Amino acid sequence: MIYLDWTATSKPLKEVVEVYNKMNEEYWYNPSSMYKNAAIVKSLIDRASQSIFATLGLHDKSIYYTSGATEANNMAIQGFVMPYKNQNKHIITTEIEHASVYNVFEFLEKEGFRVTYLKCENGMIDLDELEKALTKDTILVSIMWVNNIIGSINPMKKIIDLVKAKSHAKIHSDLVQGICKIQPDFDFNDLDLMTITFHKIEGLKGIGALIINKNLQLNPLFYGGHQQNQLRPGTNDASLIVASAKAIRINFAKTIIHYQYVQKLYHYLVEKLAKFSFIDINKKGDYDLLDGYYSPYVLSISFKNIKAETAMHFLEENDILVGIGSACNEKTKMVDRSVYALTKSETKAYHMIRISLGYHNTIQELDYFIEKLQELGNK
Numbered sequence: 001m002i003y004l005d006w007t008a009t010s011k012p013l014k015e016v017v018e019v020y021n022k023m024n025e026e027y028w029y030n031p032s033s034m035y036k037n038a039a040i041v042k043s044l045i046d047r048a049s050q051s052i053f054a055t056l057g058l059h060d061k062s063i064y065y066t067s068g069a070t071e072a073n074n075m076a077i078q079g080f081v082m083p084y085k086n087q088n089k090h091i092i093t094t095e096i097e098h099a100s101v102y103n104v105f106e107f108l109e110k111e112g113f114r115v116t117y118l119k120c121e122n123g124m125i126d127l128d129e130l131e132k133a134l135t136k137d138t139i140l141v142s143i144m145w146v147n148n149i150i151g152s153i154n155p156m157k158k159i160i161d162l163v164k165a166k167s168h169a170k171i172h173s174d175l176v177q178g179i180c181k182i183q184p185d186f187d188f189n190d191l192d193l194m195t196i197t198f199h200k201i202e203g204l205k206g207i208g209a210l211i212i213n214k215n216l217q218l219n220p221l222f223y224g225g226h227q228q229n230q231l232r233p234g235t236n237d238a239s240l241i242v243a244s245a246k247a248i249r250i251n252f253a254k255t256i257i258h259y260q261y262v263q264k265l266y267h268y269l270v271e272k273l274a275k276f277s278f279i280d281i282n283k284k285g286d287y288d289l290l291d292g293y294y295s296p297y298v299l300s301i302s303f304k305n306i307k308a309e310t311a312m313h314f315l316e317e318n319d320i321l322v323g324i325g326s327a328c329n330e331k332t333k334m335v336d337r338s339v340y341a342l343t344k345s346e347t348k349a350y351h352m353i354r355i356s357l358g359y360h361n362t363i364q365e366l367d368y369f370i371e372k373l374q375e376l377g378n379k
C-alpha cells in the first residue's frame with residue numbers, strides 16, 4: 001500500500017505506542033486522586049508538559065490537553081471571545097481555515113461578532129488587507145500557519161509583527177500542518193494561543209493541545225471538575241499525554257532533515273505532474289520559485305474531466321491512498337473552500353484530490369503513482 005494521505009493522519013511511531021502501553025500498564029491511576037500512585041501519574045503529566053514546552057522553546061505558557069485540534073480551536077476562539085459578546089467586537093480570520101476554525105467564526109458571526117474573512121487569492125493572506133482590517137475593536141486574529149489542502153504557508157512573522165504594531169488583538173494560530181514539518185520563521189512564544197494535534201506527527205489520535213499565555217483568561221467550553229484549571233475538566237489520560245510528548249520530541253528535532261527529503265520528493269512529483277494536461281496543480285506562480293510559500297508535504301490537483309471520487313477509487317484499486325479534500329469533509333462532498341479561494345473555480349474545487357507526502361515515501365512509490373495517474377488520464 002502506498003500512503004499519500006499524511007495530512008489526514010499518520011501511523012503512530014513504534015516508540016510512541018510502546019510508551020503508551022507502558023503507561024497504561026503501570027501508571028493508569030487517576031492523576032487527580034490523592035494517593036501516591038496518582039501523584040506519580042500527575043508528575044509524569046507535568047514532566048510531559050515541560051518536555052513539550054522545552055521542545056517548542058516555550059516559556060510562560062499554559063497547556064490544555066484536548067481531544068484534538070478541533071476542540072483546541074473551538075476552545076481558543078470561543079473561549080477567548082465569548083466574554084466580549086454583545087459588545088460589537090471585531091474578529092479576523094481567513095477564508096481558507098480548517099472547518100474547526102472557519103465554522104466557529106461563522107457561528108460567532110451569528111452571535112453578533114463582526115467578522116472579517118481575509119482573502120487568500122494567492123494561497124496566503126495579503127498583509128495590506130490584514131492591516132486595513134485591524135481596528136481598535138479587533139480582539140482576535142486567527143490565522144493558520146500551513147493550509148491543509150493547498151499547502152500554502154502564511155507569513156507568520158510578518159502577521160505577528162503587524163497585529164502587535166497596529167492593534168491590541170490577541171493572535172491565535174492553528175499550527176497543525178506546520179509543526180514538525182516546516183521550520184518556523186517566527187517564535188511560537190509570540191502567539192497568544194496556538195493549536196496542535198498529535199496524530200498528524202506520528203502520535204496518537206484523540207489528543208491535541210491548546211497552548212496559551214499564562215495570564216490569558218478563557219471561558220470554558222465544558223463545565224465539570226477542577227482538572228486543567230477548570231478550563232477543560234475531565235480525567236486526563238496520562239498515557240496519551242506522555243506518548244504525545246514523545247512524538248513531538250522525536251519529530252520536532254527532525255523537522256529540517258525530513259523537510260529536505262520531502263522537498264526533493266515534492267519537486268520530483270510537481271515536475272512530472274506539470275506535464276499532465278488532464279490536471280491542474282492548485283498553486284499560483286512559478287513552481288520553481290515557490291519554496292517557502294508552499295509546504296512540500298501537501299499538493300492539491302484538480303482534474304479537468306474526471307471526478308475526484310473516481311480518481312480516488314481508481315488509485316485505491318491500485319493500492320494508492322490519497323485524499324479528496326480534507327478528510328474531515330469527505331462525507332459532505334462540499335466544494336473545497338481553499339481550492340476555491342485560490343482558483344475561483346467551483347469545478348476545480350470539486351474535482352480535487354490531495355496528495356500528501358511523508359518522509360516514509362520514496363521516489364519509487366511516486367513513480368508508480370505517476371504511472372497510475374497517467375493510466376487514469378488515458379482512459
Ligand code: PMP
Nearest residue numbers: 068069070098148174176177197
Ligand atoms: N486544523 C487543521 C489544519 C487540520 O488539518 C486538521 C485535521 N484535518 C484539524 C485542524 C483538525 O484536527 P483534529 O483531527 O485533531 O481535530
